[in-house]
Amino acid sequence: MNAPRPSAVPILRLGDVLVTGLLNELDDTSALTFTDELTERIVADGARGVLIDVSRLDLIDSFVARTLTELATMARLLGARVIVAGMRPAVAITLVELGLQLKGVETALNAEQGMHALGWQQTARSPRGDAYDALR
């Protein structure tokens, strides 16, 4: 039996916040693996917040929407707050027409506002900047 292939989605830790981002090329199996990896990291790192950057997704279909909803629920049960940040306008419009509202998932306009909501203050030298840029 094969060991599950890692999802290859980077997860960074900034204090008690985990920062990660989804890419279009993620297949279904990797998306499910990523869910497991992220929940494990929440526990291992004692994270209080999770920022999921979706600004590079040019499409969120019902599968990805379900993955995000489940992630937010699992994280909440583990005591962490998830913010999905940076959804593109065309994606948001399409999601609404699909009838998917990402119920129970907190959102932010962009990663910066999401980090702010998770308690990160922007200073002259943003603590977010370097590490966050490493993801892009």
Next chain:
Amino acid sequence: MTLYDEAFARGARHADAPLRPVGLDVAPDGAQTHAVMSEQDLLTVRHAVRSATVAAGFALVDQTRIVTAASELARNAYVHGGGGSLTIEVLGHGARGGVRLTVRDNGPGIPDLDKALTDGWTTGTGLGHGLGGARRLMHEFGVDTTVGEGTTVTAVRWNNR
């Protein structure tokens, strides 16, 4: 059971065409057929549909609607239909242009189409929004399904409508 929306009839000539071999295949009319037999195929199909919407002159939000509908239908063919194919046709360019998607599988078929089209109804672990949602994202939508034989979904979105 069959559901015909207004212009599924318009697409009927095509729908009756013989099944092409699964795999990438560019037919003389410019239709492209892609296999939907793996998760990787689901990603490939999205790219192909995106290119077709660009070729047909759709703006970004419409491109996203069409690619999302294609993703839902292809996933259904893969997950519920045991795999199938997706055919993309560009129906002209610009103001009067459009894109037609035809997604076929030889799976179990859909016994109760009305239920399947209802938001929140699923026989699996999904959200049950794929089929009804894809219908809302497109202008014309037809489902031809026979239990034990398979399902063909045809969907068109026009520019400027």
